[in-house]
Amino acid sequence: MKDDRIYRLRPGWRLQWEEAQGRHVLLYPEGMVKLNDSAGAILSLIDGERNVGDVITELRSRYPQAPADELQTDVHEFLDEAVQQGWIHHE
Amino acid sequence: MNEHATSTQKPTPEAPLWLLAELTYRCPLQCSYCSNPLDFAATTNNELTTEEWVDVLRQARAMGAVQLGFSGGEPLVRRDLETLVGEARQLGFYSNLITSGLGLDEARIDTLHAAGLDHIQISLQASDPDVAEAVAGSRKAYDKKLAMARAVKAAGYPMVLNVVLHRHNIDQLDAIIALCAELDADAVELANCQLYGWAHLNRNGLLPSREQLETAEATTVRWRERLSREGRDMQLLFVVPDYYADRPKACMGGWGSIFMSVAPDGAVLPCHSARMLPMSFPNARDDSLEWIWYDSDAFNRYRGEDWMPSPCRDCDERHQDFGGCRCQAYLLTGDPTATDPVCEFSPHHHLIESARREASEDKRKAAQLTPRNVHESRVFCRA
Numbered sequence: 001m002k003d004d005r006i007y008r009l010r011p012g013w014r015l016q017w018e019e020a021q022g023r024h025v026l027l028y029p030e031g032m033v034k035l036n037d038s039a040g041a042i043l044s045l046i047d048g049e050r051n052v053g054d055v056i057t058e059l060r061s062r063y064p065q066a067p068a069d070e071l072q073t074d075v076h077e078f079l080d081e082a083v084q085q086g087w088i089h090h091e
Numbered sequence: 092m093n094e095h096a097t098s099t100q101k102p103t104p105e106a107p108l109w110l111l112a113e114l115t116y117r118c119p120l121q122c123s124y125c126s127n128p129l130d131f132a133a134t135t136n137n138e139l140t141t142e143e144w145v146d147v148l149r150q151a152r153a154m155g156a157v158q159l160g161f162s163g164g165e166p167l168v169r170r171d172l173e174t175l176v177g178e179a180r181q182l183g184f185y186s187n188l189i190t191s192g193l194g195l196d197e198a199r200i201d202t203l204h205a206a207g208l209d210h211i212q213i214s215l216q217a218s219d220p221d222v223a224e225a226v227a228g229s230r231k232a233y234d235k236k237l238a239m240a241r242a243v244k245a246a247g248y249p250m251v252l253n254v255v256l257h258r259h260n261i262d263q264l265d266a267i268i269a270l271c272a273e274l275d276a277d278a279v280e281l282a283n284c285q286l287y288g289w290a291h292l293n294r295n296g297l298l299p300s301r302e303q304l305e306t307a308e309a310t311t312v313r314w315r316e317r318l319s320r321e322g323r324d325m326q327l328l329f330v331v332p333d334y335y336a337d338r339p340k341a342c343m344g345g346w347g348s349i350f351m352s353v354a355p356d357g358a359v360l361p362c363h364s365a366r367m368l369p370m371s372f373p374n375a376r377d378d379s380l381e382w383i384w385y386d387s388d389a390f391n392r393y394r395g396e397d398w399m400p401s402p403c404r405d406c407d408e409r410h411q412d413f414g415g416c417r418c419q420a421y422l423l424t425g426d427p428t429a430t431d432p433v434c435e436f437s438p439h440h441h442l443i444e445s446a447r448r449e450a451s452e453d454k455r456k457a458a459q460l461t462p463r464n465v466h467e468s469r470v471f472c473r474a
């Protein structure tokens with residue numbers, strides 16, 4: 001995965017914080033993916049403007065206690081998975 | 092102090108995630124496979140007002156519902172649809188419009204889009220205008236639908252088509268899929284019609300034969316291979332009719348489990364078909380949705396598994412299918428608590444077999460089935 005790649009959510013899909021569930025969900029036609037904390041934190045930074053490197057930098061500043069290597073690996077793995085699932089894509 | 096006391100308290104049900112707003116039963120089409128209630132005409136003068144719908148949306152959202160379907164009837168008949176869509180967006184719903192495409196035009200698509208509509212699903216009858224006309228009772232409908240399917244895509248929505256299959260169009264599946272591919276659809280749901288309401292009335296004239304079904308499944312598989320060879324990203328979803336399945340569907344994900352449906356007159360139902368069951372349902376005009384969902388007898392009646400009869404009660408699959416569909420059990424056996432006869436373990440499974448046999452003897456043409464319209468509906472309205 002290249003860190004200068006810019007991802008965005010699939011058109012028509014929406015990420016949203018659900019107070020009632022206490023988590024982020026990804027909404028799509030007639031369906032919903034319930035996201036865990038880290039998936040929610042990563043996806044909410046995927047806005048079609050930040051590249052992968054920016055996302056990692058932002059997460060590092062938000063979670064300074066997290067080991068830097070692990071964080072980077074986690075982001076890459078999650079984004080790969082999200083691409084596989086068709087949740088996000090890049091230009 | 093008794094450390095071994097076990098609680099007999101039932102677990103509190105989870106909040107609803109889905110709200111289906113059936114805005115109206117009015118519809119310009121007359122599909123003989125429509126699953127609306129037979130007596131829908133009784134409610135056409137008694138629809139919830141815009142304010143009442145807004146209140147329903149607010150309550151449901153506050154409870155945690157997040158997916159919203161606007162359906163009917165034809166929801167576009169309601170001139171306040173745009174207002175409701177706007178309200179829904181503001182509340183944070185993901186809103187889906189389920190439409191025949193009639194009543195839609197480019198301008199209305201733009202307004203709905205601007206109001207925050209997230210998704211549009213258009214239903215198609217068949218690829219052949221004659222069959223489409225026979226089934227829907229209108230020829231104009233067909234051309235209009237195709238134009239609207241294109242317009243929806245042009246507005247930036249994914250094109251999701253729903254084709255209702257039955258005996259009179261299933262043999263044309265190849266042409267239907269070809270048409271969807273030509274329209275550049277993103278996803279196509281090939282759904283054999285659900286036999287409720289008008290479709291149940293017309294059951295013998297709608298149910299396809301096993302051979303028809305097998306051919307249709309093979310056609311779908313062939314198309315999937317072709318599409319993937321061509322690198323096309325059009326999803327094909329084939330939904331087998333219940334009457335040819337050996338296990339029932341997990342109806343609504345379980346009664347009162349995730350889904351709540353509000354009918355045009357405010358009746359609140361665990362499923363849009365449930366109205367036919369021999370029980371009364373609460374109304375959003377009289378009670379809060381919160382009370383209805385958590386406390387009403389109707390929503391608790393078939394919740395969980397305490398109500399289950401044998402063989403479901405002792406079956407390992409009861410957490411997967413929840414004993415099947417209550418409406419189907421009632422329509423076929425007269426007992427809404429029975430195991431869904433679709434299940435091969437049901438003591439009533441022979442009813443499904445005889446329904447298939449009866450259907451194979453029905454030689455009516457599509458145009459001879461009972462059309463879903465106000466005139467026919469009055470016959471079923473209680474005085």
Ligand code: SF4
Pocket residue numbers: 118119120121122124125126127163164165191463
């Ligand atoms: S199935 Fe046909 S008649 Fe029934 S609501 Fe839909 S479009 Fe109208």
Ligand code: SF4
Pocket residue numbers: 338339402403404406407408409410412413414415430431434435436437
């Ligand atoms: S017996 Fe009941 S729970 Fe078991 S598979 Fe059949 S319908 Fe489902």
